[in-house]
Amino acid sequence: MDLEPLISKAKMASAGKTGGWRNYRPVVDEELCTTCGVCTEYCPEGVIVNGKIDYDFCKGCGICKEVCKQEAIRMVLE
Amino acid sequence: MIYPGNASCQGCPISLAMRCLDEIENPVVAMPAGCSTVIAGLHPHSAMKLAVVHVPFASTPAVACGLSEGYKKLGIKANVIAWMGDGALDIGFSAFSASAMRNDDIIAIVVDNEAYMNTGNQASLSTPLGAKTTTSPMGKRIARRNVGLITLAHHANYVATATVGYIQDLRAKFRKAGKLEGFRFIHVHAPCPPGWKFPSEKTIEVARKAVMSGAWVLYEYEKGILEFSAVGKKFLEKKNRIPIAEYVRTQSRFALSDEEIARLEREIDEEIEILLRFKKPRDSNS
Ligand SMILES: Cc1ncc(C[n+]2csc(CCOP(=O)(O)OP(=O)(O)O)c2C)c(N)n1
Ligand code: SF4
Ligand code: SF4
Ligand SMILES: [Mg+2]
Numbered sequence: 401m402d403l404e405p406l407i408s409k410a411k412m413a414s415a416g417k418t419g420g421w422r423n424y425r426p427v428v429d430e431e432l433c434t435t436c437g438v439c440t441e442y443c444p445e446g447v448i449v450n451g452k453i454d455y456d457f458c459k460g461c462g463i464c465k466e467v468c469k470q471e472a473i474r475m476v477l478e
Numbered sequence: 479m480i481y482p483g484n485a486s487c488q489g490c491p492i493s494l495a496m497r498c499l500d501e502i503e504n505p506v507v508a509m510p511a512g513c514s515t516v517i518a519g520l521h522p523h524s525a526m527k528l529a530v531v532h533v534p535f536a537s538t539p540a541v542a543c544g545l546s547e548g549y550k551k552l553g554i555k556a557n558v559i560a561w562m563g564d565g566a567l568d569i570g571f572s573a574f575s576a577s578a579m580r581n582d583d584i585i586a587i588v589v590d591n592e593a594y595m596n597t598g599n600q601a602s603l604s605t606p607l608g609a610k611t612t613t614s615p616m617g618k619r620i621a622r623r624n625v626g627l628i629t630l631a632h633h634a635n636y637v638a639t640a641t642v643g644y645i646q647d648l649r650a651k652f653r654k655a656g657k658l659e660g661f662r663f664i665h666v667h668a669p670c671p672p673g674w675k676f677p678s679e680k681t682i683e684v685a686r687k688a689v690m691s692g693a694w695v696l697y698e699y700e701k702g703i704l705e706f707s708a709v710g711k712k713f714l715e716k717k718n719r720i721p722i723a724e725y726v727r728t729q730s731r732f733a734l735s736d737e738e739i740a741r742l743e744r745e746i747d748e749e750i751e752i753l754l755r756f757k758k759p760r761d762s763n764s
Contacts, residue, residue: 412481413482446497
């Protein structure tokens, strides 16, 4: 029996471009960001690295803004 | 271990915990129904960068055990993980308990959002006193079950509690469990924004306040001895804790009288007392 069709394939965007869910957009102030990596650790999506955000998938939860010790992230209404 | 663009809610603790699975080598996951399944994706797509076997609720630890034994027979290195919600643990508890006693070579990870969230927030045995769910609309009048304590009473091989609030500590425990053999249990506290009714950016703050108030105690139990984890150690002392009311206030799910708040405080003290007894090696326990 060919089991191949029964096996789901791993991919980005299994639920689509979730960036469209955002109400607020996180914006990083590059002057303040020390690239410490705390936001990267806590972002549930894994879409913020060294102050760069993948807005196609960032859901706008605001966790990065909360955990940033430098207060380098602002949430801006979309 | 999880791709972006998955179906988790904004601020989801489970998605965050799933990212940390990259600490475990050769992972294979057995996963019953729950938010995790939805996040893992709808066939033919998967959000997971690892093999997932979707299983019926009560069978999860049993399937994990079978997979683990099967891989051994085939000479394939695998860390088989039974990845369950708190509801799945309720429903599969006898399989879980038996697996712990058999010392199956699996890692049981429970991501505990303290209710059956995927079906719209029904109370589980993990739901704390006073929490409103669709099956406890006035606030649950029964205390939560402390699964960590029960698993300690099994004298399981490895037992740890973790939280998405302290992600390095959680990662270290995933990493350690991945290197050990036998039955390993990690109970992950997973504050859920829609279910617990707090804004999505507060997941980490709520998780940390649970630890700071003593509502969630961080420890590891290995070779018969319990060690409290460094990040939460100081909150064992009552004078360092924040009042439980401060944790409760971070969420809109609670309906608690002053007496019940006092009862929660008392139960925290009692649970820490019991945990302290596991700090002594088992043989010298009187
Ligand atoms: C045998 C069986 N009974 C009931 C259900 C319906 N069901 C799907 S998910 C779920 C709740 C799961 O709760 P939990 O394990 O806590 O996971 P969460 O969604 O909270 O992460 C239930 C009852 C099912 N899928 N299978
Ligand atoms: S808003 Fe949320 S999803 Fe977007 S980058 Fe920040 S933590 Fe990640
Ligand atoms: S309901 Fe809670 S646990 Fe479930 S996907 Fe949403 S945030 Fe995550
Ligand atoms: Mg649950």
